[in-house]
Amino acid sequence: MARIRAVDRRLFLLIEIAARRLNREADKRLKAEAGVSAAQAGVLFLLLRRGQRRMGSLSKTLSLNPPAVTGLVDRMVRAGLVTKTTDQTDGRGAMVALTAEGSEAAERADIVLRDLNADLEARLGDEVSDILHDAFTRIVIAES
Template sequence: MSTSPAPPADKRLFFLLAAGHRRVQRWVENKLAADMDGLTAAQSGVLFYLGGADGALIGEAAEALDLAPSAMTGLVDRMTRAGLVERRPDPKDGRALRLHLTDHGRAAREEAKAGLAHLNQHLTQGFTDDEIAVVARWLSSLQTKFPKGDASQ
């Protein structure tokens, strides 16, 4: 009994990365959002960040999530209307606003964590821990190779 050789690896890394990102993003927005009352991936990111940094400045959250300030403002507006977060004045600087999770936001964060666990299980299915470690290392290296705001590379 002979086994056929594996097909050659597709090394169009940028294409594969972009196509994979679009597919995962669509899956997240369709599947997980349906399971989590319309919560988007971007909103989940804010909830995860605030889970460890409740009371962060809006700019700090935008920086941590690699979002433009204008995108963050619109995102926070939608999340405030949905009752997930609230803006409160900074006690030391009345001009600055801090973001806080609401009770509804904390509950949505827990739902999103469960959804993320399902997504990670789906993403890693069929791969060994060693293979996933290589992929994770490669993806992490992109942040160093292409630093935020550095178009000169």
């Protein structure tokens, strides 16, 4: 409790700490139950829901700098989760798609994410969850 008061009235710092905790918890569970990291799960989730996507699209959707996407996808290719090929309609673009193995991992990750989400929302309560959802959606949309 005393620990909290130290960052009291700095919502910004509080969000960083909370995000770190949530990410650590999610990463641990995802690695144990789906065999992928939290960052990789974000990519898998998108590909599962929206189909194959270009690097730039992943970068924008996940709000990651292009170099971060390059590294992340490269490790996923090495792990056999996705393939990276040249976009047929635009030779500059690189298209990322799930492999069979990647699809299975994505399904498992999806279950874990759903579970984590349920836990989190249960901890917060429905009303607060909705407000948080709106607030963060606004932050993510803002100046995009």
